[in-house]
Amino acid sequence: MRAIAFPGDDTTVIREFDDPVPGPGEVVVRVRASGMCGSDLLFRRGAIAVGTDIIQGHEPCGDVHAVGDGVTPMMARVGDRVMIHHYWGCDACPACRSGWPQMCEREPSKVMGISANGGHAPFLKVPARTLLPLPDALSYKAGAAIGCGTGTAWGGLQRLGNVAGDTIVVFGQGPVGLSGTMLASALGATVIAVDIDDNRLQRAKSFGAASTVNSRSSNVVEAIADLTGGRGAPLILETSGKANDDALAVLAPWGRACFLGLPGHIEFDVQAHYKKQWTLMTSWTMSTIEQLRCAEFIAARNLPIDDIYTHTWSLDQGVEAYEWFAQQSDGKGVFEF
Template sequence: MTEVRAVVATGKGAPVEVVDIRVPDPGPGEAVVRVQACGVCHTDLHYREGGINDDYPFLLGHEAAGVVEAVGDGVHDVEPGDFVVLNWRAVCGVCRACKRGRPQYCFDTHNASQPMTLTDGTPLSPALGIGAFAEKTLVHAGQCTKVDPAARAAVVGLLGCGVMAGIGAAVNTGGAGPGDTVAVIGCGGVGDGAVAGANLAGARRIIAVDTDPAKLEWAKQFGATHTVNASEADTVAAIRDLTGGFGADIVIDAVGVPATYQQAFYARDLAGTVVLVGVPTPDMKLELPLQDVFSRGGSLKSSWYGDCLPSRDFPMLTELYQQGKLPLEKFVTEEISLDQVESAFAKMHDGEVLRSVVVF
């Protein structure tokens, strides 16, 4: 058992607190990771606001990289000293998806069995089964993905969630490739990840859509060839104008509200693909004419974590970053300390940053 400093959300909408928590020694199948860096993601804010569930107190943070400090019995894939990026979909290997050779869709992913707690013994709910706004965290060993230790933790840790979700939405789910036209609606961390993924895949035209001019400028850094300010132009008409009147081959909705999904649906070419990677809330409803669904053909897809397989994708994307082919470093707007997470939430909410990263 170890005591460390960590960021905890104690109640809905309440400012987060930096407190001491207890991290157990790893049990069978578990690992303790000394966190080196952790990005501030919208999902952490959703947890604080009660948008995920009400299992307070939450141990926040999940976009993280660090070094394995200890492992429990039965752990063979990682060992103390390994530099890892943490993932929230440790595959089980035995569910029906895994047995069919589709582990990226694993229906029974793993987390650590033991709880981390407050010093009074109150169990904590770790964000996405990770809880990495902490000097150390306890995870399932399958949540540790080894990458090149020469990579910067503050950069590659972002592969743990939003950036991977975006890249994967374009490459894995959307199947973007050379010559394709891709439109991305919503240019925060996930949307810019999708832009970067489309660029990496060789798309010939990448259209970034947002209502914030600053975010549209950010999107250009990741490969957007055209931008559309949705507060000044009709999104569907603008995307059609930029694609010869046809619509894009792939349209990625990185916002996740009915209005942007409908825009994505009608902004794609015939037989085109819509990818939903923005996360809707439980109360949202979508209404589309079924005749339009049939007559337009193509695919309507949802992207879970960018349909990634961490053991395959994290090392590959880390290598591409180190080769200068994937500008992951441009996602990092600022590096902050643990006690600046609350102010980072405010900056993120106001659109002032792409990613704040806590560095230990």
């Protein structure tokens, strides 16, 4: 089969791989949609070396195509519509058993696109335990987004705790930030969306933002002060990795801030801020449990998750697709099979 790989020199190649065959405890998924994620560009540029022997794409979604020995009908059946948690570990340590295989305590986790083949291919082999049911109300594209980008926003919001009734500033309105805006609004928060691009901010309004601030043309601190009656923001979700200073500058006393954007850097003077009683936290994607909860939440509220995507590509357009995506100027792409 043909699939997408990255040599690590800021290019994309499409090459032949063997069709996967499931071993004991494994399944082969017929990929229907595979999302493009900003972290893919780290692999493409060689910042994280992976090589052309690894198929890229860690946001896959599809149907169970074949099952290996030991996979019971309770685990997976041919034809099941499934999402995939793109990490797996030992499946026995406390982290794995609580749904956090990316934090496996016994061995390095397998990660799609880095140490295991990903979903930019017609077929994908994974352990059966990585599968999660895709709600009937959701498209394959929706399931792909929830598998990383949208799920990452959900994970950050869950780290922040109850956001209903509060004001939250979402810094960055790329795919993760737009997802954060959509989900926070649906959870009952008043969202202030911040970005440097007016087109992204206009999209943020369609995803539920009550107000928007262009941080390139406006003073963010003054704008947030005006929008919050001078109190500052009680909640922050930073998704860009580039606005950490602004995030701290607008965070209100007793505020909570979660930082998702990579690579990112945070530095502050404790003496200048310790009286503010802040809670600062990070978040790493989401657990298997929260991935499913995110999907069920989106389905129950009929949220416009498919509109996260601005471009749809075929596998044969993989080189062109990543040339576009590397510009990071417009939206999110997805491969459909």
